[in-house]
Ligand SMILES: O=C(O)COP(=O)(O)O
């Protein structure tokens with residue numbers, strides 16, 4: 001067992017940038033929205049820096065970048081709806097599990113730990129993506145960015161998961177790729193573990209001072 005797991009009973013995972021490299025499909029949907037508006041595509045590099053605060057903020061950042069000014073409320077709302085439509089049509093064909101994810105999840109589950117998913121991605125996309133990798137059964141509970149009033153970096157979804165399973169936050173670990181995961185975990189009283197290979201607005205996630213860092217989830221057990 002990795003030392004960060006000592007006395008831990010529940011592990012909450014971020015999804016985008018932690019379990020799956022989902023930017024190719026996110027960028028494809030963003031670029032279809034932009035194309036429909038006659039705007040140039042953003043491409044994967046920009047989208048990588050914009051992921052992390054949920055789909056609405058992703059579309060807001062994409063429209064602001066393409067227009068050179070913040071989009072009006074109506075244009076933003078319409079753009080977001082179109083994004084949900086396009087992403088929903090194809091949320092996973094270019095999405096890949098990161099190396100070590102399957103081994104890490106299998107081992108943690110076999111070790112008897114409770115596993116949960118806490119992502120800022122809209123809830124509707126969690127199941128199709130996890131099913132495509134046969135991982136939907138690994139998680140006892142999944143929350144999306146639209147499941148509760150507040151999302152990461154707010155601690156609310158993490159506190160919800162801990163309370164749901166009646167596990168004290170001090171016996172919970174948050175694993176993520178971005179400062180929002182580390183901030184939410186810390187605010188919830190969880191231990192925090194970062195992976196350096198995901199999306200963190202172009203900055204090293206180590207700057208958020210997680211309690212631990214692993215290059216691959218296979219290092220956990
Ligand atoms: O959809 C996003 O913006 C990020 O999702 P995540 O919380 O799984 O990284």
Ligand SMILES: [Mg+2]
Pocket residue numbers: 014015016017018052176177178198199
């Ligand atoms: Mg993430």
